[in-house]
Amino acid sequence: GAVVSQHPSWVICKSGTSVKIECRSLDFQATTMFWYRQFPKQSLMLMATSNEGSKATYEQGVEKDKFLINHASLTLSTLTVTSAHPEDSSFYICSASDGTSGPETQYFGPGTRLLVL
Amino acid sequence: AQKITQTQPGMFVQEKEAVTLDCTYDTSDQSYGLFWYKQPSSGEMIFLIYQGSYDEQNATEGRYSLNFQKARKSANLVISASQLGDSAMYFCAMREGIYGGSNFGNEKLTFGTGTRLTIIP
Numbered sequence: 001g002a003v004v005s006q007h008p009s010w011v012i013c014k015s016g017t018s019v020k021i022e023c024r025s026l027d028f029q030a031t032t033m034f035w036y037r038q039f040p041k042q043s044l045m046l047m048a049t050s051n052e053g054s055k056a057t058y059e060q061g062v063e064k065d066k067f068l069i070n071h072a073s074l075t076l077s078t079l080t081v082t083s084a085h086p087e088d089s090s091f092y093i094c095s096a097s098d099g100t101s102g103p104e105t106q107y108f109g110p111g112t113r114l115l116v117l
Numbered sequence: 118a119q120k121i122t123q124t125q126p127g128m129f130v131q132e133k134e135a136v137t138l139d140c141t142y143d144t145s146d147q148s149y150g151l152f153w154y155k156q157p158s159s160g161e162m163i164f165l166i167y168q169g170s171y172d173e174q175n176a177t178e179g180r181y182s183l184n185f186q187k188a189r190k191s192a193n194l195v196i197s198a199s200q201l202g203d204s205a206m207y208f209c210a211m212r213e214g215i216y217g218g219s220n221f222g223n224e225k226l227t228f229g230t231g232t233r234l235t236i237i238p
Contacts, residue, residue, distance in 0.1 A: 038160075042230070043208065043228045043229060044208070044228045045228075049225055095226075106226060108161065108162035111160040113160070
């Protein structure tokens with residue numbers, strides 16, 4: 001149980017286009033989803049936290065107008081990178097929480113590799 | 118100040134030997150949780166082990182154990198009998214917050230910079 005999927009697994013796009021990444025909890029209801037970004041050979045940096053039905057909370061330094069997050073249902077959150085530029089190329093990972101108090105309360109997706117040309 | 122510090126960017130260990138990956142943390146919260154994740158080259162984050170700040174016993178999960186020294190604010194991961202498949206990046210992470218509330222899962226994780234472990238045959 002507790003499977004999180006991401007789609008697509010990798011995407012290549014031209015500079016200036018928008019890219020949408022989906023994060024789905026397959027067998028549980030995710031009250032909260034987290035979006036992380038990881039540059040090569042670096043750590044995961046939290047971008048934003050989203051709760052179903054409400055606006056996402058962005059971390060300091062993350063442009064909310066560039067990285068649009070929509071948590072429309074208890075099983076789906078989307079991250080849209082608007083007007084992508086080469087510096088947005090990164091590995092984007094989502095995680096989902098079912099709100100329980102167990103130790104592994106965040107389940108990670110497999111990640112999406114974005115390359116902006 | 119860094120909340121999670123991993124001072125070993127890379128480690129090389131002979132197969133079948135034990136290895137300790139260091140992690141120190143900084144928090145003023147009384148209630149917090151410490152995690153270790155493994156990230157192979159595929160990129161997925163694999164949960165390994167968890168230690169709660171109020172847990173008196175060191176956590177163990179198979180070949181993984183967590184050496185929790187609360188006064189020193191360290192949470193080192195020990196891997197016994199290392200295997201070639203253990204080669205990966207390892208991240209220490211912390212979740213600060215209050216246990217037991219209805220929004221327990223909402224607290225964000227803060228990750229360290231990671232240690233790249235290479236097991237030598």
